[in-house]
Structure formats: C-alpha cells, structure tokens
Amino acid sequence: MKILAKDKVAELLEKIAQQAEVYVPMAIEQGSGFYPWTEDNKNQPLLLDALNVYNSPKYILFPQTERMYDLKQQGQDLSIDQTHEDSSPRVIFGVRACDARALRSLDDVFLTRGFEDSFYKARRDNVTVIGNACYAPGANCFCEAMGVDLTEPEADVILRDAGNDGYIWESKTETGDKLTRAVAEFLNDKETKAPEAKSFQTQVDYDGVAEKLKGMFEHPLWEKMAEPCVNCGACTYICPSCHCFDIQVKMWGDSGYRFRCWDSCMYAEYSAEAGGGNPRPSGVERFRNRFLHKLEFFSERYGYSLCTGCGRCTIVCPAGVRITDIIKAIKEVDSSVGL
C-alpha cells in the first residue's frame, strides 16, 4: 500500500500547490477551517489530527458570496458583460466523512433534477477531494447514525492515519489516480494497518424517523422543540450541507454585479412575499421547516438525510438546541398525539 510519511505532508502540499489552490484544515487565530495553503498560512498549525475544524469546506465549492455576472445599465439599455464561473483547479486536503457526505448533498442539489448550476459546476469539475478517515468520533459526532461511514469519506483519495507509519494513501477515483501520479515522489510502499474505529459517544437512532415525520407536520412537539430557538441562523451558516441562497445585486450608478450569498430559512425575509404574505410567518414554522428539510424532505427527494451528523450546529447554537435531542424526541413521541 502507498504511505505518506507525516514529515512529507508539507512538501506534498507544496508540490500540489504549484498546480492548484490547496485548502487544508488549519487553526488561524480564534477560528479553524479549511484555509488556502499560501505563504502567509503555511506556518499555521495543520489540523489533520484534530477531529474536525469549525468551518466546513462547503465554501470552497459554494462560496458564502459569489459574484455571478456583471450588469450595466445605460438609459434603457441593459447588458450582461461577463459571467464569473470559476474553474480554477483546487484540492481540498483532509476532509472528514461527514463533510464529504455534505459535498455529495451539494452535488445532488446543484447538479441534478433538471438544471445544472453553472457556477457550482465550474468549481466542482475542477476540485479534488482528499478525505481523512476518522477512527475516534468526538463527543458531538453521530455521522454513523445518519448513514455515513466515518472511515470511508466519499472522496478522490482517502488518508488513513496509521500513527508512526504515516498516512495510508488510498486513491478511490480517476481524479485521485491522477493526483496520486503527480505526487508519487512523496509516497512510499509499505504494509501497515489502519486503526480500529472506536465507538460513538453520542448514540442516536435515526432509523424510521424520516418515515415517521411524514405524519407529524402538525404535531404539537414542534412548538415545544422550537421554544428555545431564537432563529439566529448560526446553525444554517455552520452547517456543511445547508445550501439555501439569496440572489442580490450591488450597483454603483450604472454598473455593478449580481451575486448570490448564503441565506437562512431561519429568517422571516427568506420566505416573505412581495405582496406581504409569508407561508412561514413565525419562528416555529421556520424551525419546523429546517429540521424537516434535514430529516425528512431531503431524504424523500434524494434518498438520504441532509444531516451528516457532524455535530457543528449543536456546538454553535446559543440556545442549546440539539438535533440529536430532536431526533430522539421524534423517535419516542406518539405521532398521533394532539392531531
């Protein structure tokens, strides 16, 4: 098997960075996330051993704000001069299984069902994902319950931390093979073993929840569960799979550009209509829509849950809302009560 020695990681990143923008999990100041491997960032600590980073790699394929096209208005004339699909080659290094699953859900949203989003596609077609298998799930992790195999990130290459022997380097796709050939000088052949995965500290039983939720839209449980929620939207911004966006414009006089930016179903404006109506007028309806989207609607549409069990929303929520508690409550409640 191919092995990447731990003291070769920086050199390997350096080599890849000659051909592509490389994003690596790092801690910078107060935050952590996937940052570009640049001169400025190289000296920051790489977080390959950490369980996961605070910000997921979502923004690399689906930026928080993304310029779409330039607009010019002169008198009655309107023109679109340039569109901004970004097809630069990129490599994301060290993606955990939960975040890799989230990228698959973004693929399903943006690239299937009749329309391919050209902005997402340009980025997606030119990205190589290097996964980092997990063997010791953290306190808030529950990916396995959501159908994710922690040791098999859906990626082009999988790294497996074999301790002092280095990382086992497993190419999974043609894109992965191509990258493997390009960095062959840093890989050596050696037989070693990946560790045994430890068991999950957080136990969640999602089996049958999506099906049970079908009959629970009007259940009184939603009001109770939504009570602490302040609709701040932090969960939606930190979520690796939340994909909702707004389309807005920035104009300076006659010229400017249209862009999209992450939006949140937690906000009233998200679904507020020009005529004054809003199908989700209060926080309870917005809370219900978010969790139904994660736990029921997405799986009805695409065949798997939109929650990947990464646990980030539980960490950031200022009100103590835990999606694991919600799953548990749904699992246990009598779905016919109050209906």
Next chain:
Amino acid sequence: MSDCNCEQPLVPHIVEVIDIVEETPDVKSFYVKSAGGGLPYQVMPGQCSMLSLPVGEGMFSCTWQEGQEYQQYAIKRVGLLTEELHQIEVGQKLGLRGPYGNGFPIAASRGKDMLFIAGGIGLAPLRSFIKHCFKNRSDYGKITIIYGSRSYNDLCFKKELFEEWPNQPDTEVHVTIDNPEEAWKGHVGFVPAYVEELAPDPAGKVSVTCGPPIMIKFALQSLQKLGFEDEQIVTTLEMRMKCGIGKCGRCNIGSQYICLDGPVFDLTQLKQLPQEW
C-alpha cells in the same frame, strides 16, 4: 419538470419591452421579445419566467406567448421590483430567464369541459390556458370562466372578459366583484361563494384555479363540496422564489419546490404535502 438545458440557468437573456398596456390601476402587461428579435425561448401555458431589472429579479407566470413573436407578462405592482417595472417605458431592456415549472395539464385536459376560477391577478396565469383552449377550440368541451376582483377597476383583461370570451362558442363567463358599486350590475361577492352558487356540474370537467392563497384554499373547498374529485382540481401556486431551478430552497412545500415541481399541482398531489402555502 422543465426540459431547459441552458448552460447557465441563472444568467438571464436580455429582452426588450415592445409594448406596455395598463390593465388596471395597478396591473400592467409587458410585451417582450429578445433584444436581437424573436422569442427568447418557448414558454408553455402555466410556466414562469424570472424577469429582472438591476434592482432585482421576480418570478412571473407568462400571460400569453403561444404562436406569437413575443411573450406577455401581466404584472401587479406590489413590491420593489414591480414598482420599478411600472415606471419603465417601451424600449426598456430587461433580464429574462426560464422557462420554469411544469405548466398546466394541457394534453391531459383535452376532450374535457374546462372550468377556470380566478381571483385578481390570478387571471394572468390562467389566461394562457384559456386562450390556448380558444385557439384549439375543438380540443376542449364547454368552457366556464368564473372570475372576481376587489372592484370593477381591478378586473384584468376587461375587453376579453366582457366582449371576446362570452361570444366564443359554448362558453360562459361569470364575473363578480367583492363589494357593491353603483355602476356595477353584475354579481357581488367572493369568488369561492360564487362558485358554489353557480354550482358547475363536475361531470367530465377539469377545474383550474388561481388567485391569492386564501382564495385558492376556499375555492378548492368549494369544488370539493360540489363533488369534484381531487384529480379534477388543479391549481397553480406561488411563493417567494430566487433561483427558479429548485436549488435556493425557499419555495418548498414539503419536499417539493414550486418553481421546479410546480407551480401547477392537482389536489391529489397537494394532499400529499404539508399545508404550508
């Protein structure tokens, strides 16, 4: 589902406004064609387009296109974008992208009697189907149109409503306004109640309803009371939309996106979905 294969579905075509007609004090019809001439694309009755000025984009059901060299959109002034649209003049260039959504069940309705029920600006989307039926008159049976607005002034497409459509063969047009007016000799009252009063026979009919959400809800109840089966009850819905292609999230009812899976649903489909529209 739309079969649009456009390579950049979020980037609009540029179209030119070739005519503007004031339908009511707050509804104008905009006639558009490609800036280079001709149609930007074919849109079927019930399908929608995203129309834009720099200030923003908005989703509008196409009011008429079939067989024409232009598309017509009847637009009510209600918000930021529509306020600006109502200020523009002929010759203005706009952004336009689409077509979006599934459209009306034109083929499935062939050979049936048609019942159209509309409130206010809700006649704009239905008009494309109504005119399609008149254009292909022998494909459809009896046509009944029940339409209401707040006042006489707010009734859209008055010439068609009072002069053209009632004179079509085997066609009935029933118009109502919400409150009495001195000069108005017609029916007064809300659309759903008027539907029940007229009590159209469900046999062999397809009903198609569009209007404000509250009117749609009551009209669907009225139709059920009259004995219409769920699959005979068709409606077209609207919610706030941004992308139009089922990605941006906001126009969902349960797992369905109005922009992509709708906007046209029958009651069988709606009953599978949460009551959140």
